[in-house]
Amino acid sequence: MAAVVLSACGKMDDSQIMRLALPQAASDRGDAVWNLWLGTWIAVLVIFLLVFGLIMYAAVRYRRRSDDEIPTQVRYNLPIEALYTIAPIVIVAVFFFHTVTAQNEIIADVENPDHTIQVVGSKWQWTFNYLEPEATNGEPVFDFGDTENLPELTLPVGESVRFELRSPDVIHSFWIPEFYFKMDVVPGEGPQKNRFDMTPTREGTFTGRCAELCGLYHSRMIFRVNVVSPEEYQAHLRDLQARGQTGSPAGQISADTVAGLGDSESGVED
Incomplete structure (x- = not known):
């Protein structure tokens, strides 16, 4: 849903909201920056929806009731902690890859510039x-x-x-x-x-x-x-x-x- 919503945005749109706060592009290097910017927004929105959804689910599903007993307390949960460690590393690695790819495209030399x-x-x-x-x-x-x-x-x-x-x-x-x-x-x-x-x-x-x-x-x-x-x-x-x-x-x-x-x-x- 996030990808579909944001895919309607464009770097030349008259609306600043549809340009995701960027100015209207005026150079041939705009495509690489725009694609990176749009992809970042999509990733951030997906992560936000996922985290916010889990928070709301936990708040509703495990809310305390009058007849509930306090659950058993544990010090750690290895699968969850592994997920919290690996997931950010994967996300940062993906961001890094696309950033370097865009950077190489942006700073590429033009043969015999006018x-x-x-x-x-x-x-x-x-x-x-x-x-x-x-x-x-x-x-x-x-x-x-x-x-x-x-x-x-x-x-x-x-x-x-x-x-x-x-x-x-x-x-x-x-x-x-x-x-x-x-x-x-x-x-x-x-x-x-x-x-x-x-x-x-x-x-x-x-x-x-x-x-x-x-x-x-x-x-x-x-x-x-x-x-x-x-x-x-x-x-x-x-x-x-x-x-x-x-x-x-x-x-x-x-x-x-x-x-x-x-x-x-x-x-x-x-």
């Missing part, structure tokens, strides 16, 4: 560097903002994008809720240079934010996400070039040097 954008999270702002010199006569362009003037990230709908995440100071987290995915932005060089690939699936304006407590103005690390047509995307890159926002953004030059740990002459610019 676009590459370098995301720089710093205290306390975002900078987006579009590494597409072929669209701007050999020059990469960037967009930026601060806590008062929100930066805007523009993406083309239906085309794959590789996000390269960098930080010059502390750990941030790049999160767009409608994309059903987030990843930490880790400072320093080495394998912690995170990246992920994703394809926006519907046009619209969304709100992104930092999902890692990164300091005083963490709550103000917000940015707008504009998913537009490929033609509008290319026009936006040319507009950034016309505004003189070419090359590498100021904070990105030292994005591999952790503030306070590197050479003072190559310190991080905010």
Whole structure:
């Protein structure tokens, strides 16, 4: 019954209740997250109904009557205790398997992505560097903002994008809720240079934010996400070039040097 009821839900439904509290999906990675989320709800509801049913059955079936004697008291019941031990292990193992399966699907690389954008999270702002010199006569362009003037990230709908995440100071987290995915932005060089690939699936304006407590103005690390047509995307890159926002953004030059740990002459610019 739980499976039948919840199977009517969908990640694109207009009702938040039918989406099980998730936002409407806007990326190709939404299917893996939605299937995991829906399966979790079904499992939780089944377990709840089973446990609640057993509680009510025991309360009614074994309620005390005026002529009842106190039953024999025992210290333990091995079959019941074995069930209480094995059942949670099986449940957690099943959750773990499906979580890892969904994770592998979500973080899988796209071969030859259509676009590459370098995301720089710093205290306390975002900078987006579009590494597409072929669209701007050999020059990469960037967009930026601060806590008062929100930066805007523009993406083309239906085309794959590789996000390269960098930080010059502390750990941030790049999160767009409608994309059903987030990843930490880790400072320093080495394998912690995170990246992920994703394809926006519907046009619209969304709100992104930092999902890692990164300091005083963490709550103000917000940015707008504009998913537009490929033609509008290319026009936006040319507009950034016309505004003189070419090359590498100021904070990105030292994005591999952790503030306070590197050479003072190559310190991080905010």
